[in-house]
Structures are given as C-alpha cells and as structure tokens.
Amino acid sequence: MTRSRLISLLGSYGVVLALLLLILFGxxxxxxxLGFFNITSxxxxxxxxxxxxxxxxxxxxxxxxxxxxxxxxxxxxVVAALASSHGAWIGLGAGVGAGLCVGLxxxxxxxxxxxxxxxxxxxxxxxxxxxxxxFAENQSVSVSYESGFTSIGQxxxLGFPIxxxxxxxxxxxxxxxxxxxxxxxxxxxxxxxxxATRLMGLPADRIKCLVYLASGxxxxxxxxxxxxxxxxxxxxxxxxxxxxAIAAVVVGxxxxxxxxxxxxxxxxxxxxxxxxxxxxxxxxxxxxxxxSAYWQxxxxxxxxxxxxxLQAKLSRSTLVAREH
Amino acid sequence: MNDDILLSMTGxxxxxxxxxxxxxxxxxxxxxxxxxxxxxxxxxxxxLIKVLTGYYRRDAGDVAFDGKPFEVxxxxxxxxxxxxxxxxxxxxxxxxxxxxxxxxxxxxxxxGLLDWKRMHKEAETLLRRFNVRVDVDRPLMEFNTxxxxxxxxxxxxxxxxxxxxxxxxTSSLDDREVTVLFDVIRQLKQEGVxxxxxxxxxxxxxxxxxxxxxxxxxxxxxxxxxxxxxxIGLVSSMLGRTINRAEGHATAFSDRDEKxxxxxxxxxxxxxxxRTVQDVSFDVRSGEIAGFAGLLGAGRTETARLVFGIDRxxxxxxxxxxxxxxxxxxxxxxxxxxxxxxxxRKSEGIVPEMSxxxxxxxxxxxxxxxxxxxxxxAQRKIVERFIRQLDIKCSGPDQKVRELSGGNQQKVLLGRxxxxxxxxxxxxxxTRGIDVGAKGEIQSLIKSLADRGLAVLMISSELxxxxxxxxxxxVLREGxxxxxxxxxxxxxDVLMSAMAHGNAPRIVxxxx
Numbered sequence: 056m057t058r059s060r061l062i063s064l065l066g067s068y069g070v071v072l073a074l075l076l077l078i079l080f081g082x083x084x085x086x087x088x089l090g091f092f093n094i095t096s097x098x099x100x101x102x103x104x105x106x107x108x109x110x111x112x113x114x115x116x117x118x119x120x121x122x123x124x125x126x127x128x129x130x131x132x133v134v135a136a137l138a139s140s141h142g143a144w145i146g147l148g149a150g151v152g153a154g155l156c157v158g159l160x161x162x163x164x165x166x167x168x169x170x171x172x173x174x175x176x177x178x179x180x181x182x183x184x185x186x187x188x189x190f191a192e193n194q195s196v197s198v199s200y201e202s203g204f205t206s207i208g209q210x211x212x213l214g215f216p217i218x219x220x221x222x223x224x225x226x227x228x229x230x231x232x233x234x235x236x237x238x239x240x241x242x243x244x245x246x247x248x249x250x251a252t253r254l255m256g257l258p259a260d261r262i263k264c265l266v267y268l269a270s271g272x273x274x275x276x277x278x279x280x281x282x283x284x285x286x287x288x289x290x291x292x293x294x295x296x297x298x299x300a301i302a303a304v305v306v307g308x309x310x311x312x313x314x315x316x317x318x319x320x321x322x323x324x325x326x327x328x329x330x331x332x333x334x335x336x337x338x339x340x341x342x343x344x345x346x347s348a349y350w351q352x353x354x355x356x357x358x359x360x361x362x363x364x365l366q367a368k369l370s371r372s373t374l375v376a377r378e379h
Numbered sequence: 380m381n382d383d384i385l386l387s388m389t390g391x392x393x394x395x396x397x398x399x400x401x402x403x404x405x406x407x408x409x410x411x412x413x414x415x416x417x418x419x420x421x422x423x424x425x426x427l428i429k430v431l432t433g434y435y436r437r438d439a440g441d442v443a444f445d446g447k448p449f450e451v452x453x454x455x456x457x458x459x460x461x462x463x464x465x466x467x468x469x470x471x472x473x474x475x476x477x478x479x480x481x482x483x484x485x486x487x488x489x490x491g492l493l494d495w496k497r498m499h500k501e502a503e504t505l506l507r508r509f510n511v512r513v514d515v516d517r518p519l520m521e522f523n524t525x526x527x528x529x530x531x532x533x534x535x536x537x538x539x540x541x542x543x544x545x546x547x548x549t550s551s552l553d554d555r556e557v558t559v560l561f562d563v564i565r566q567l568k569q570e571g572v573x574x575x576x577x578x579x580x581x582x583x584x585x586x587x588x589x590x591x592x593x594x595x596x597x598x599x600x601x602x603x604x605x606x607x608x609x610x611i612g613l614v615s616s617m618l619g620r621t622i623n624r625a626e627g628h629a630t631a632f633s634d635r636d637e638k639x640x641x642x643x644x645x646x647x648x649x650x651x652x653x654r655t656v657q658d659v660s661f662d663v664r665s666g667e668i669a670g671f672a673g674l675l676g677a678g679r680t681e682t683a684r685l686v687f688g689i690d691r692x693x694x695x696x697x698x699x700x701x702x703x704x705x706x707x708x709x710x711x712x713x714x715x716x717x718x719x720x721x722x723x724r725k726s727e728g729i730v731p732e733m734s735x736x737x738x739x740x741x742x743x744x745x746x747x748x749x750x751x752x753x754x755x756x757a758q759r760k761i762v763e764r765f766i767r768q769l770d771i772k773c774s775g776p777d778q779k780v781r782e783l784s785g786g787n788q789q790k791v792l793l794g795r796x797x798x799x800x801x802x803x804x805x806x807x808x809x810t811r812g813i814d815v816g817a818k819g820e821i822q823s824l825i826k827s828l829a830d831r832g833l834a835v836l837m838i839s840s841e842l843x844x845x846x847x848x849x850x851x852x853x854v855l856r857e858g859x860x861x862x863x864x865x866x867x868x869x870x871x872d873v874l875m876s877a878m879a880h881g882n883a884p885r886i887v888x889x890x891x
C-alpha cells in the first residue's frame with residue numbers, strides 16, 4: 056500500500072477511527088459506558104437523528120441542502136400523534152406522509168421553479184413549523200396509548216430498540232441504493248457536474264426530486280419516532296436538527312458541494328456526535344466537573360471544527376500525493 | 380461513397396433572444412461516413428450540433444434520422460436513438476470513477492442491482508481500444524486531460540451509436556493519441572457507424588474525413604468531398620472570400636502614415652507554452668499596428684495571454700522597450716505600459732451593471748484615489764475627456780454600460796485602457812459583434828491611436844481588417860508564426876495560403 060493510498064483511506068475512514076477512539080475512551084473511563092442500558096438508550100435517542108441525517112446526506116450529495124428537516128420532523132410527530140388513535144400503522148403512515156408532502160414541495164420548488172435549495176427549504180422550514188403549530192393548536196398533542204403506537208419508539212425487538220432497527224434498515228437500503236442502483240450513481244453524478252449529467256442523458260431533475268422526497272419522508276419517520284418515544288406530538292421540537300444532520304454528514308466526509316459522499320460515514324458521523332454528548336453526560340456524572348448544556352454545545356462545535364479541519368488537511372495532502 | 384443517408388437536416392433555424400444563430404442551415408451525413416463540419420467561431424457549428432442532440436429545440440426546419448423524422452428534444456432520447464456526442468468541453472463528472480463516467484445511463488445490472496464487476500470490465504475493454512490501460516475504479520479527476528478525453532470518447536462509442544458527433548476531440552490530445560483516435564474513427568466507419576468530426580486543424584480533416592460541410596454566419600455554405608476541395612478552398616469558404624477578389628477599401632483603416640512608425644517596442648522570440656503556442660516570434664513598433672492573422676485555434680489569443688502575463692511561457696524570450704520582459708501577472712504587464720482588450724467583452728471586460736464612469740475607472744482606481752478614497756473630481760474629468768475623445772454615445776458618465784450598444788461598450792473598454800496611458804495595446808477581435816457603422820468608427824479610432832505613437836497588436840479573424848489595418852501581418856498556424864508580411868505584400872491570397880498551408884515564404888525577417 057502506497058503512502059497516498061494510506062492517506063486517502065485515513066481521509067475516508069477517519070470518522071470511523073475517531074468514533075472507535077471515543078468509544079474506547081468512554082469504555083476505559085466510565086463504568087457502564089458499554090452497558091446494555093446505555094447502549095440501547097443512546098441508540099434509541101440517536102436513531103431519529105440518524106434518519107434525518109441519512110436524508111440530508113442524499114440531498115447534500117446532489118449539491119443541495121434541506122433546511123426543513125427539523126420542522127418536518129416536528130410536523131410529522133404532530134400528524135402522527137393526531138392519527139395514532141386510528142392505529143399504530145396509520146399513525147406511522149400519516150407521519151411519514153406529512154414528511155413526504157413537505158419533501159414534494161421542496162422538490163417542486165427546486166426542480167420546477169429553479170429556486171436555490173437553501174432558500175426553498177428555508178421557506179419550507181418556516182411553513183412546516185407553522186403548520187405543525189396550527190395542527191397542534193400550539194401545544195403538544197398526546198398520542199393514543201391504546202393503539203400500540205407507542206411501541207414504535209419505546210419497545211424492543213429481539214432485545215434491541217425498534218427505532219434502532221428502523222434506522223439500521225434505512226441505512227442498509229440507503230447504502231444499497233447509493234452503491235448498487237443507477238439512481239444512486241446518478242445522485243453523485245448530479246452533485247459532481249449537473250450539466251454533464253444532463254448531457255449524458257440522465258434524468259437530473261427526477262434524481263433531485265427523489266432526494267428531497269426521501270429527505271422529507273425520513274424526517275417524517277423521525278417525527279413518528281419522536282411522538283412515539285415521548286408519548287406526544289411535539290410541534291416545537293426539531294429546532295436545530297437540520298444543523299445536527301448537516302454536521303453529521305460533513306463529519307462523515309461528504310462534500311457540501313456535492314458529488315462525493317458515503318452513507319456509512321454519515322452513520323459514523325451521527326454516532327460520533329451522539330456519543331460525544333453521551334460522554335459529556337458521563338463526565339458530568341463523575342461529579343468532578345459540571346458542564347451545562349451550553350458548554351456541551353460549545354464543546355460539540357469545537358469538536359466538529361477539529362474533525363472538519365483534520366479532514367480538509369487529509370484530503371488536501373491526498374491530492375498533493377496523487378499528483379506525484 | 381455511401382449514398383444511403385443516415386441523417387439529414389434541412390432549413391434549420393435557431394434564434395437566441397431574437398438573434399439568429401442558425402438560419403436555414405442544412406447538413407447531411409451518409410451511413411458509415413466520416414463527415415467534417417467546419418467554420419469560424421460563431422459560424423453555428425456548435426449550435427447545429429446541439430440542435431441535433433436535442434439540447435436546443437430548433438425554431439424551424441426538418442431533421443430525419445435513420446429514415447424517420449427526428450423529433451427528439453432531449454440528449455437522453457437522442458442517445459437512445461443512436462446519436463452519441465462528445466462535447467468540446469469535456470462533460471464528465473470529475474469526482475466519479477472512470478467506470479461510472481463511461482457507464483452512467485446504461486449500467487449493467489444483476490438482479491436489479493448494479494453489476495460493478497461487469498461494468499469495470501466493460502470500461503476496461505472499451506478503453507483498451509484506445510490503448511488506455513488505467514485503474515477504472517479511480518476518480519476521473521486523477522487522470523490527465525487526454526485520458527479524460529479518451530473516456531469521453533469511449534463513453535460515446537459504448538452506446539452502440541449509429542452516429543458519433545465529435546466536437547473538436549483532438550484539441551487536448553497529443554500526436555500519438557490523435558493517431559489512436561483516428562484508428563478508432565476508421566474502425567467505427569468500418570462497422571458502419573457515421574462520425575461527425577468538428578476540427579480546426581485542416582490537415583486532420585484530410586486524414587480521416589470523407590466529406591466536409593462548411594458553415595458561415597449560421598448558414599451552410601458548401602458541402603464537398605474532401606478529395607474535391609483543397610485547403611485554400613476550405614479557408615476561403617470559411618472566411619467567405621474568393622481568391623483574387625477586386626481590391627477596395629472595405630474597412631475604415633484609411634492610408635496610414637508609415638513615417639510615424641518608431642523603433643521596436645515589444646519583441647518576442649520563439650514563445651511556446653504547449654500545443655497551442657509552439658513557436659511564435661514577432662515584434663511590434665511604436666506607432667505601428669501589427670496584425671495577427673490565423674484560423675481559430677492557431678494560437679493568437681494564447682500568444683496575447685503570454686504577452687500580457689496571464690499565462691507564463693515555457694520557453695522563449697520577450698523584450699519590452701529594450702529590456703528583457705518576463706511578466707508574472709497582468710499587473711506586471713500593466714505596469715510596463717500594456718493594455719489588453721479581450722475578445723469576450725461580456726465575460727472578461729465590462730461590468731454591465733456599473734456605469735460608464737465606473738467601468739472606465741476600474742483599472743485606474745489606484746491612480747485616482749487619495750489614501751483609498753476615490754477622487755471624484757479627477758475621475759470625472761478623465762471620464763468626460765474619453766467620452767468626448769472616443770465619441771462614446773451615452774447619456775452621460777452615469778449611464779449603465781448594459782444599456783449601451785456593442786460598439787460603445789467596446790469604446791468604454793478602450794477608454795479604460797487608454798486612461799492608463801499605455802504604450803502598447805493588445806486588441807483581440809476589436810470589432811467582433813459590433814454593427815457595421817460602429818465597426819468603422821472603432822477602426823479609425825485604432826488608426827488614430829497608432830498615429831499618435833501607440834503600438835497596437837491586433838488580433839482579427841476578418842481578413843480585410845488585418846490586411847487594410849495592419850502595417851505588418853504575422854500569420855499563425857497551429858501555434859507557429861509561419862509568415863510575416865508588410866502592408867504592401869499582404870493580400871488575401873497570400874494570407875489565406877499561409878493560413879492553409881503554412882509554407883508561404885517568410886518574406887521579411889524580424890527587424891531586431
């Protein structure tokens with residue numbers, strides 16, 4: 056293996072390496088860090104973010120962005136909670152459907168009206184948030200406990216939280232779509248050079264529609280889990296989720312300009328940021344220091360910067376190494 | 380030749396914002412024929428190709444392909460009908476692997492999922508036809524331009540096309556790679572595939588093409604078998620000139636007073652950068668208009684870029700005002716006293732939303748500023764002087780340049796450079812896209828500037844402009860200065876002969 060190849064591997068798998076180091080650190084420092092309870096609760100909570108980040112990852116790979124995912128999740132949770140009395144599946148379908156609707160509007164704005172994704176999804180972020188508040192009449196909406204809707208977020212399957220199963224399934228599907236379907240390759244091609252993709256005869260607009268739909272649907276699904284886990288639709292939740300998702304995608308090495316990205320590294324990015332939060336909680340629990348939630352945000356931000364700077368350095372040296 | 384017609388386009392019209400790019404153009408290609416399509420810049424070749432491939436929708440005209448009317452309005456469908464295109468700018472996705480770039484849009488599948496193994500193998504097999512052996516799993520951007528070009532060609536051929544359109548495929552290939560490409564073209568021809576070949580290198584056309592269609596000003600002016608037309612014939616059809624045309628004054632460059640020409644200001648010996656500029660030598664004297672003639676792609680603009688420090692030559696020496704001159708940036712060239720009006724006013728010159736005064740002052744800003752604050756009064760004075768001197772038709776210094784005509788925009792640009800008091804002005808196609816009346820005005824302006832001692836290096840594709848305007852003409856062909864003519868020697872015949880063959884005698888040796 057040449058040096059340049061090694062560096063390029065480090066660049067691609069740096070986030071996985073950082074994740075492993077962090078887990079190692081937690082395991083060595085805290086009792087019960089790798090205990091069943093901690094693992095399942097970390098996974099249960101972060102599966103929502105994982106779903107949102109997966110959709111974001113696909114949108115970013117086309118060179119776009121979806122700022123509406125947070126409020127879409129909030130809308131999804133409210134709609135799912137309202138529909139949950141008709142049955143768990145109907146609640147699930149309604150939440151995902153609400154997300155798909157937002158995604159559809161985003162897709163039309165971006166591909167038909169040619170509005171910049173940043174602006175289009177920013178507008179939809181406000182619109183979806185307002186709709187959620189309207190439906191919920193400005194308060195959280197209790198879900199129906201008789202229909203079994205709450206088991207989606209709270210129960211286990213084969214000893215593992217159901218939300219984690221859902222996220223794993225979504226990532227497997229996402230990985231297959233990206234690597235083994237023409238649509239997946241088309242997504243990366245559109246992000247790499249949209250003009251060329253059109254000239255090559257690929258349906259660039261259809262591909263872009265698909266990613267916004269997927270992002271909306273996944274955000275809706277995250278909303279369903281949110282409502283189910285907390286027993287209520289939360290119209291004011293989801294604030295800042297889009298930023299968490301973007302951060303996870305970027306930490307995973309996906310280029311913000313599009314054209315390059317990885318589903319697996321995005322999952323690693325979500326876990327890295329989620330577990331960092333978990334580690335900070337454990338540190339607080341030790342009683343030596345007491346970090347407020349604000350300080351935790353600062354630390355997460357700094358950590359994100361360090362990872363991104365390291366990655367930029369690595370990929371630059373990869374390019375230099377390749378030129379020789 | 381094969382009489383069986385594969386493609387016929389007749390009466391094609393295409394307008395952009397009301398301006399015709401194609402008017403009544405026609406084009407026909409036989410089965411298994413290699414057909415050259417040539418013409419000057421702006422003749423409509425690229426537009427015609429994009430109409431054919433469905434990238435543009437034609438305004439009028441008929442297209443028949445493979446015996447059926449062709450009503451295809453997307454590149455996707457054109458590809459599906461058997462027309463593959465290699466565009467001039469390499470249109471691929473740099474981050475993605477070579478395999479993906481070749482196979483995107485017709486992926487091999489296995490149980491509905493992509494069959495990477497088969498796709499890699501397919502890509503390798505296709506590239507082997509071009510003697511290219513590379514790791515097809517690596518991103519395209521890691522490879523050089525020639526390989527990328529080969530990938531584009533492999534992609535087009537891989538689509539089992541009936542017609543392959545190649546828009547200047549050789550511009551980024553070296554001689555060996557060109558030979559390989561020609562072998563592939565001959566191979567395609569044998570397999571019954573037709574090729575449309577766009578190139579500015581006349582020798583190449585004779586090597587592989589059966590017939591040639593020549594375009595000018597959006598029209599088809601001639602179609603002939605390559606064996607029936609010589610290079611002079613090609614050049615004169617492209618330029619729209621007939622040999623031995625009666626001489627008369629077609630431009631506003633009235634007789635120049637040659638006594639005012641001074642000593643050599645800029646001289647360049649054996650400049651080279653790559654294939655575009657291989658060996659260019661010339662000199663310009665104070666008060667002289669030196670002309671660069673040549674076909675598109677002869678290296679004229681590229682040479683000007685070297686002189687102005689935009690690109691750096693790999694070899695060759697320049698002297699400016701008696702001193703060795705090695706500009707590292709346009710700022711160096713400007714400091715030495717040069718100005719450069721580029722060919723593409725819109726993208727490289729004017730700022731359309733800014734006013735006449737602001738546009739004119741852009742380059743001069745540092746000189747009319749007092750500790751960073753622009754001296755409005757001084758600026759006003761200079762601008763008003765040039766509006767008067769150049770006779771710029773505008774409502775005043777504050778009118779937006781966007782609202783001016785092409786000729787007046789060009790004058791604003793001239794004013795920008797003249798405000799710097801240059802000693803040498805490089806003009807790249809100074810009258811392109813300017814209406815006839817304004818053309819004359821610009822031309823007489825250039826003349827009067829030279830009369831006042833300014834050295835002018837003028838690049839022009841209009842033969843009469845070079846012949847009547849320039850005191851001396853240098854002819855470039857494929858990156859080499861092949862001839863130099865004095866004013867009284869430069870006629871359309873000798874210029875076209877030099878542009879076509881490159882073997883005209885070098886009548887006057889460089890004076891320095």
